[in-house]
Amino acid sequence: MTGPAFDPDAIAADLLSGDRRALARGITLVESTRPDHRTQAEALLRAVLPKSGQSIRLGISGVPGVGKSTFIESFGGHLIAEGRRVAVLAVDPSSARSRGSILGDKTRMELLARNPAAFIRPSPAAGTLGGVARRTREAMLLCEAAGFDVVIVETVGVGQSETAVADMVDMFVLLLLPGGGDELQGIKKGIVELADLVVVNKADGEMEKAATRAVGDYRNALALIRAGSALWKPPILRCSALEGTGIADIWQTIGQYRETMQAAGAFGQRRAEQARAWMWNEVQESLIQALRQHPAVREALPALEASVLDGTLPPAVAARDLVARFLGRETLSAWADEDSAGDGLTGLPETATNRAPRAG
Structure with missing residues (x-):
């Protein structure tokens, strides 16, 4: 099914002039899940970012x-x-x-x-x-x-x-x-x-x-x-x-x-930290999407999910199996050795899922 056609350059030009219809159209574009629309959405965001x-x-x-x-x-x-x-x-x-x-x-x-x-x-x-x-x-x-x-x-x-x-x-x-x-x-x-x-x-x-x-x-x-x-x-x-x-x-x-x-410089610092966390959230979202679409993962997923649901396989073991298939490895033992912390998130900034409570 063919969706609406978008011209990122035209949308950007109209949007920057304050056109509310162009703004609505631009938001529709960034909300789309179609891969081709995602490419166009990124072009639009690049064009307007200096004005945001x-x-x-x-x-x-x-x-x-x-x-x-x-x-x-x-x-x-x-x-x-x-x-x-x-x-x-x-x-x-x-x-x-x-x-x-x-x-x-x-x-x-x-x-x-x-x-x-x-x-x-x-x-x-x-x-x-x-x-x-x-x-x-x-x-x-x-x-x-x-x-x-x-x-x-x-x-x-x-x-x-x-x-x-x-x-x-x-x-x-x-x-x-x-x-x-x-x-x-x-x-x-x-x-x-x-x-x-x-x-x-x-x-x-x-x-x-x-x-x-x-x-x-x-x-x-x-x-x-x-x-x-x-x-x-x-x-x-x-x-x-x-x-x-x-x-x-x-x-x-x-x-x-x-x-x-x-x-105090805290306003810009907060925005900078948010932008950094946003970037890493995008990395995580993209990796999860790529993992779900990987042929080896899709092939193994039904059996692994069934084993988790019937209680014969621990969820953590199933998850490591899926990640190993995604990375093209037989096991994740080498990766586990590299990440001595064991959480796979060492060095990541605080996000909505791993942040500590704000003190003030």
């Missing part, structure tokens, strides 16, 4: 019912009123299973979706979390090249995608309800440790006083969960996305964070 990197990249996550969509729409509207252009991307690993999309119809952010200074893109509905995250990183670069100076990467609920998002953004924002410290019990400690800013939403109506109390509760609870860094102690703010109150303070705090981190 000028935005502030924000990751936004929140507990169910926190009003994340309303917050992003209110926040995005505030930024656009200041003359900025806002792109919203999503990382939704569940879409890979359901073939659905949390932003598919864009009705959750109807006003923002209609604004010519905004661009909303649903999560790619195919692949693993790693694949979805990779395509989101590339989409982020395209959005920056198209002139969007604020790129928001949204996660679904509070689950497995937060670490992947934190590994691609400058600042990670966690939205919470006015429930006080008890609310944190339902959130994994590792996710709280990722937050550079905590926002208590729904500070309006009957919940306004509760939200004020919650700010203090969360501050005390977070002091026990995580230690602040020498550069930045995550503030806890309150807002009402529905009424628009507190949104300006949040944006001002984000600006302060950026200035603080840039002055």
Whole structure:
């Protein structure tokens, strides 16, 4: 079946002029899994890379019912009123299973979706979390090249995608309800440790006083969960996305964070570390794909999988057998001798799968 034809040079030229349709077409290209499209996508990324990197990249996550969509729409509207252009991307690993999309119809952010200074893109509905995250990183670069100076990467609920998002953004924002410290019990400690800013939403109506109390509760609870860094102690703010109150303070705090981190050199260092980890993630993804497609591996895989499933072969032994076939070796004994650490990952940078928790 023949898919759409892409001209990377034409897409790049239109995209760099701020054409949103070209941006959408470019993202469709980088999301494609066809080998020929991958080559064209890499050409497009090479062409626009020098024009990317000028935005502030924000990751936004929140507990169910926190009003994340309303917050992003209110926040995005505030930024656009200041003359900025806002792109919203999503990382939704569940879409890979359901073939659905949390932003598919864009009705959750109807006003923002209609604004010519905004661009909303649903999560790619195919692949693993790693694949979805990779395509989101590339989409982020395209959005920056198209002139969007604020790129928001949204996660679904509070689950497995937060670490992947934190590994691609400058600042990670966690939205919470006015429930006080008890609310944190339902959130994994590792996710709280990722937050550079905590926002208590729904500070309006009957919940306004509760939200004020919650700010203090969360501050005390977070002091026990995580230690602040020498550069930045995550503030806890309150807002009402529905009424628009507190949104300006949040944006001002984000600006302060950026200035603080840039002055210390930590902003660029974080991006450099993310780029390095991204490169190694690409190496790992490419190797796994090549291994799965190798004739010797494909021939042996059914029998090895069956042996693992019926309990007659340890998974580690089956894995080493497959890697040996991929490398054209009878066994992996020589490789094991070379890697005395035994994990095969010696010297690799921290990634979403092997990183240690962030201290601050």
